[in-house]
Amino acid sequence: MIYLVSGAGGPNFGDDLILALWIRYYRERGYTGPILVDFLNNASSIKLHSEDKNVYFSGFLKSMTKGREGDFSHYINVGKSKISENLDGFSESIKQALGVPRFSLDQINFIHVLGGGYINGVWENSFSLLGAVSQLKKISGVKIFATGLGLSPLKPSSDSDFASINKIVRSFDFFEIRDIDSYNQISGFMGFSENVIYGLDDNFLYPIKSLVRRKRSKSLHISGFSKTFQFASDGEIISFLKNSSKEYDRILFWLCNKSDVEIANKMQSLFPGLKKLTNNMLVNVGIPFGPEDAMLTARFHPHFMAARAGVGGQYIANSQFYKSKHMSILDLGSGFEKFNSFDSFSKSRRGHLVDRDAALVRRKRLIADHIFTHIK
Incomplete structure (x- = not known):
């Protein structure tokens, strides 16, 4: 199973377009297994992506982004702790979405945090998603990827914020940032990290x-x-x-x-x-x-x-x-x-x-093809 984390579900054109393109990409590359989308579980958005009957929907991780009282480190820890304290609930949410009696975490090929501007410094609570995904890797060893994220404006206000964002971004196997402002802000306090690249928005997945x-x-x-x-x-x-x-x-x-x-x-x-x-x-x-x-x-x-x-x-x-x-x-x-x-x-x-356009699509495909190599 491929587990996708998405900003879609509003519905919202950009996020829903990106989700549709990644589903299309994985299918056209030959992956026929289940794809589970974790997003704002809205009936209108589900309808947009329901033609593929082997795509399923959950809002388990997305539900962790509630609240506005706290800094980046607080919400990163919220995501981590909610996974640690309710790992069975995470597995149960997958069973319910797939309609299966049993599920184990090793059935997940990888977790892919899709691109968009839904994780950024305006909404500190959105960083709960990164905390939760990172914790799932720590517990299960699953590979985790992020593509095309726009984090700007990102202005951590404390040493704990800097440390938490640094650690969480470095925990990803691959972390692509779509715009130069976001990349400069991250690299400005992280320094060089070989898993972080300045890349492209996910809409470049197709011509x-x-x-x-x-x-x-x-x-x-x-x-x-x-x-x-x-x-x-x-x-x-x-x-x-x-x-x-x-x-x-x-x-x-x-x-x-x-x-x-x-x-x-x-x-x-x-x-x-x-x-x-x-x-x-x-x-x-x-x-x-x-x-x-x-x-x-x-x-x-x-x-x-x-x-x-x-x-x-x-x-x-x-x-x-x-x-x-x-x-x-x-x-x-x-x-x-x-x-x-x-x-x-x-x-x-x-x-x-x-x-x-054609050259930028080729660049984006190199990233997509690298992620695809991790299909079991």
Whole structure:
């Protein structure tokens, strides 16, 4: 069995896309055994990934990330202690998920912590996941891998935090960090560690052309949280959408997360021609990009997909957290520009990330293939 730890389950477009890609990868490489996904156990996300009948779902480790009162070392120890104190409960959760009467830890090929920004310094409680996975290795000897993690902003505030993060990261057999800010922050207090590499986001597991449904129509893609557009009045939104409809055949809103629903519904009520794209459409059917498309987004992975496909646009970043995330895509070659106002919105240059896509996918595959060698 392969045990995957994922940030998916919201559902959330980026995390659910990454989960779908890794399931696809393991199957296409020839692994036919059970895959167990530990994530926020949400029926909507389960439905996104339920076509494969040998994929199962649990929320045992993810349930350890509750609470906000504590530092990094506290939550790392929470993860460790909950595994030590309830190892039988962990095994029982697997038996229930798989629907089998017996299960032993040596049936796990490895534990793979999938990429994303769900483990980071904004949510110290998320480090419970790393503590729990590390403790499972200590108890059972199972191999543990992490790929494509975005930990920034990561600012430990005490010696115990530094020591705990250092020890937990070094306990992994392989630990890949997707962005330079996160890598510099980790290496700044850890120094060199041969198991830690500056790598890539997990969405590079497959070429962009395999994730896109090419369209001849010209579309404006919009993506963002409801609070992203609080600056705009109804009149400004209507004016922007009406003016955009003169240039674009379609206006498409990406419903990446439940926090996007309010603003998507509002925009659609103000401009009935707007079409909403669900995560099922985006993850399982394909992203409808055309050569003349543009995007306005506050979200990270929509920006990533557009830049990889050669689509230009503008990004909104209202916090340091999102500034760092968008900057990491710009560093790779996105041509996106920073959004200032609806009046000044325009399609940016294409950027050169699209030209690097094949090479970056090959780099990511080297990491994936290394992990795959540990299938028993």
